[in-house]
Amino acid sequence: MSSRVRQRRQGASLVPFSAIAAVFLALSVVLSGGVAYQFHRMSYPSVGLADSVGAKPTYLVLLVLDGARPDYFHLTALPHVDALRAQGVEYDRAWAGILESETPSGHATISTGSTPSRDGLLGFNWINSVNDAVRLFDPNVVRAGGIEKVMQQAGAPTIASAFKRRYPNATVVAVSGHKYYAADPLGGPKADYILYYNGDAQGHYVPTAIPGHVPPASVFEGAGLTWPSTTMPPGGEDTIAVKLALSAFTHLHQQVTLVNLPEFDWPLGHVYGSDVAKTRYLMQAFDGDLGHIEDAYRKAGVLDKTLFVITADHGMMPLRYQIPDSVLDNAVTQAGTTSPETTYQSAGYIWLQDPSKAQMVADNIVKAKNSHIQSVYFKVPGSSGGTYVLDSGLPIPADVDRANQVLLQSFLGGNAPSVVAFCTEDSAFVTKGAETWKANHGGGSWASQHVPLILAGPGVAQAGLSHAPARLEDVAPTILSIMGASPKGMQGIALADAMQYPTGRQVSAQAAANKALQPVVEALMKQAGSEARSGGRH
Template sequence: MIWVRSRYLVLFLISVCIVDCSLLPPLYGLDAEVDLVVLISIDGCRWDYLRRVDTPNIDLLISSGVYVLRCLSVYPSLTRVGHTAILTGCYPESHGITGNVYYDRIEGVEKKFETSDIKVETLLETTSRFGLKSISVCFPMSRGATMAVDKGRVPDFLINVIGDIPENVEERDVWVLNATLMLIESEEPDIILVHFKQVDSMGHEFGPDSEEVYKAVRNVDGLIGKLIARLEAIGIADNTLIVLTADHGMASVSKPIPLRPMLHEKGFESYVVYDGRAAYIYLSEKDNPTDLLSFVRSVEGVESAIFGNYSLYHVPAPSDKTPDIFLTAKAGYFFTGKVTVRGQHGGVSLDDLRVPLIISGPTVPAGKAVWNASLVDVAPTICHILGIDPPAGCTGNVISNFTEPLPLEAKDKILEAEATIQEIGEKYNISLASNILDKAKSEMERGEYLDALKLASDSIEAAYLSMNASIAIEHAIDEIAKAKSEGRLIGIEDAEKLLSEAQDAYELGDYEKAYLLANNATIIAAKAEKRGFISPFTLAVVGLMVVVIIVVIGEKVKKGM
């Protein structure tokens, strides 16, 4: 078997290998018949959401097919860019969509990228060339569909039954599912594209670690379950290929980078486009690029400024719509004038880029995994399974090299543990976590993959427990110091004793005990009182006793009289 795979560095740098997909030998069971392809995009679904949330229906697709452990989106990791990569098998340097928006240098205004800006053939145009019928249901950048259903383009027969597309994202996703089910039965397409939006919306509003996001993931999983059930009910499930992925991930943000006014204050006249955790600078002829770059790279929160080394990030050189400088933000930062969201994307971190990719269907080996892939591999893989050429200009690869999942899962968890320990170890004690990780690596070398997976997970937990316990101890120290400075000494001895016990437990590696003791020390210190101070409760009790005594004495006096 001859095949070529892309290799990924920790963040984003990708070495691209271009192959002629039509020359590849069969990688799937191509003797099986595929009557329908369902391509599902869960917008903004970061890869680890499916680990954190119970998703029985998506899990069914994983167990019956192939999943990619490390699938990356493209930079900038944004909706229009990612979906165009899915549909063309190309990076932005080829397909031409470099953001959600761009700056029109002539008109001096920001505009959205449209499907007409795509510079290469799309999957839907390819399938049309081969006589296949395609439908897009609210799928971004889906140029070339036989039928495109979206805002302002809903057929009457759908409106008559399920109404128009709702504004509420949860209701909108239910509508998308119902439209998809109706269109599969009434139009009998060969390929249908489906886009769910609520996970992305909740990620922006509440942040990627929120219960609102997890609820949205569960909602979408339920919709996928209904789709699978309907395919089974109408008898086409066995001949349906389902490909599930996302256009980008989601990162937590809290710190704005108001670069536009900052440039103007420094006297620069170049224009800045904010696009989440990416930003683009369209240079003014009046600005010195070297001076501007020097300033931008000094701004807090800016991770990198891409100028000249465009191919390293697979973005095109400057043009009428493409910026002169691409910017990426550090963790926690995003480009904006004010903070209005808790989650964003567009950057080059794994939180921005890493997404799920699952392929399940009649031609796909069940229960297998692939180590890495990119969104640009989706279109050529679908075309390969359908037995047709990939889109013209496609640079992605047919996903292959299927193997057993457990060794890859153990390898992935060890890499995750290494990254976690490296990050937490910059400020906190990670000696216990490192020791556990060393044991995980030893088990990995011995081929004991299940033990390696468990130990790597334990090392991550130990690292976070160490961090949380250390933070709790710091809070206890601060609270005790505050109480002392205010003269609130009653109870401080007990707080200091608990703090000392917490510090001892921390040194022994019992981080959970240290965390609990430190928290109790903080609570006691916060309630500490000044000596001689009568609390409101005590004062009330004394007052009540005085009243009772007065009443009793009064009664006795009356009786004596």
Template sequence: MRVAVCLFAILPLFVAAVNAADAPAGKDRCVVLISLDGLANFYLDDPKAEMPYLKSLIKSGTRSAGTVCTFPTVTWPNHTTMVTGVPAAEHGVLGNDYLDRKTAEKVQLLTDPVFDKDEVVTSPTIYDVAHAAGLKTAGIIWPATRNAKTLDFQVPDMAKDGWQKYGTPTWLEELRQAGIPVDKHGTYCTDSSGGGVLRDWLYTKLADHLFQNHPPNLLLVHLIEVDHIEHKYGPQSPEAYWAVKFIDDRLRDVVESSKKSPYADKTTFVIVSDHGFLPITREIRPNVLLKQAGLITGDGKGPANRQVYSVANGGGCLVYLLDPAKKAELMPKLIEKLGAIEGVDTVITPDRFAELGLASPEKDPRAPDFWLAAKSGYSFSDSIVGDDVVTLRETPGGTHGYLPNQAPLHGTLVLNGYGVKAGGQLPIVSNMDIAPTIAALLGVKMPTAKGKVLKDALH
């Protein structure tokens, strides 16, 4: 699959971005992009959500009424959209998981990616542009950044021993010498509780070290505990409200640590989330139906013969037809059959791909032939086990991945600090607007971005 993304095809995009980054760059300032994974916009108006620190930043900064996210509304595509300013069809990160058509096996990007950044991200990022302009860049578990050459300091979004293999070696050694337990990160990730509390604490310690020792002009920080808890217990559950308060405290830690940077007086915070959340009680298993139709053979315990296969991304699902000779015959039948499953809200056919910023298999072989989107209360599963296409979950939970035109799926956007208006209000915006807005704050240009600069938020 590495061959599918041709680096020679990508190179002109990066050259164009580098040549365009010729405005006076803000070497005397810093932008901190902080992703609070899974923090739906609705929490900012929920009286049960204790977020005193974020609300203080809203009061002295500018807030949007929400962000429309990339479909599927999952972590890796949306974090990549936020730093490229383009939809998934252009930046190349199509989902958290997809299918390799050659092997008919699922490729999991999360949490131990099989690709370096330049092998999967096919559009210039804000950190590429900033680095080309001579600015210092850093990333703390930002998705799709493994071996990113334009992050001067970074640890990738990986578990196990990913940091030791792919983190910045000299920085990791400094962190060890400072007593920061970076070598325990893999243990935190595999903890039975999910390790989110210790992980987010660790990520804030890394940010603090950077501000003091290697002050960046652009820092990307990804905090994960809200997402982890909402998957397990559901949005707006007692546990989710606890996680919201916890993440507000970690946000405070990062913002307060920035005061140790020489750029403290010229630091801007862009606080975002990658998606919202919906509650779930039932699971849809399209592959069970495909097995019953004879299009998948196997018992789910070993390799299966797959003529058609679906790959779940929460409330979104990619469907692949793997026999080109049968595609014309099978596709209309499958659209009808899969679309009729209980809990399926929409079948997204190729005529809607451009509207939703989705790649087509003719242009990107990793792309599916069509998508399914679930209704609230339902999530998809890859399982082929059993005879039930729709099953009741043992315990309720939460997920995302659904179509983005629903208020509960809207992400958060708050801007505060240098160059930002106080008490500002923005309408619902696209998360493609984040990268070009950061570019404007840093004094660099990003001509490849499809989003717009949020000028109404800026001085």
């Protein structure tokens, strides 16, 4: 899995009348719901009361189901998840809101409450300001501090740093199965312990830790924490990661537990294309693991003091079309330059040796006339990272362009690529080693962006379903606000409709964000529908 692919959506123009009517109907329902929501919220006590009402959770369990689609949560009864949904809030339009929609950047955004432009983590690979390649798929790079140095240099606060600023004696633990590149940004430099799994010299699957975040040996010594082979049965890797988190809880009693569950992404999404029977099985296994966490917290007497948050780091887009990566490579060569780094998934990201050739490269991609490329943007230098300009050879609806621009903004200012080519929904660029993948992510398609988000626990409103366009960057500010810590310095907002006692300022901030982002999310959803129906761009 060393090379990674991607793909995405396109701008089709033929939308049947029934689809337009459906969109209008959906819009009117959303808008009336939004108004009702605001009135409902305005009737709550504001500012001064918020801090004096209700008990705050003192424990956090944040579960990131890697690449899990929201529809996985509706395939079968999930007693423990369903109980959380019933007592808390579930977002049906939550989205990553960033580029790249990849594992390191998704986890960093969850942890920092900020976008890659602010936290510095763009994806797996990019070219930094001194023209060096950053490559984070290598465990040795990550173990040597490759991710944490980027985060430290960017200086964005994290859940761990903000929580410890408020509660200096708190312990923070981040855990994954094999994804060191998820656990490390999820915990960040201030996490006490960052744990994950790898194969040892005997071929056993064993827990380990990122240097500088190594726990007492007892954490690794509990029953069932190793596996005699690196090949595990379905659900096994996720379950053993939860066991490791609970072993830490037994020995360290940490307040903050951040867990990445890798199997929804790999193998379920990429390899099996979210096969329904396999998805149902994995979700049931997850529900069982959630039950084990609840049992352990109940036994410790802190279950009713625990905030539970369930989300994903990015979406998972079923793949119907594979665009050869030569379409992008040739465009670079024909422009007379080279690309020291590229990432080809459900969007193509190209860093150029000669960035002044960006428009020429974009034009060349357009000239290839591949109907599964939705749009191409090239970067024009300027203050605060420059701007992205849509290549006029491949026009798209104005609302889709605005949505793409919101996504592109999320990494502008950082070491963003010179050229970005968005694929149509259900399409991705294919690279060597990923030819057989059945689903992918990485770009701006709705399926790459759409994520689940559920919150429950003390301080969380029993709000049922929310249509608010919650982003990954809103997760940390919401958690910290509910737990009485400050999200100062984070770009995201506290989701007031998730909070039992939001302040007036939080309610206004969310109303403003909803107003700005609802059209963005709706444009992505509408475009996804039209591209999926037309099978590409026409």
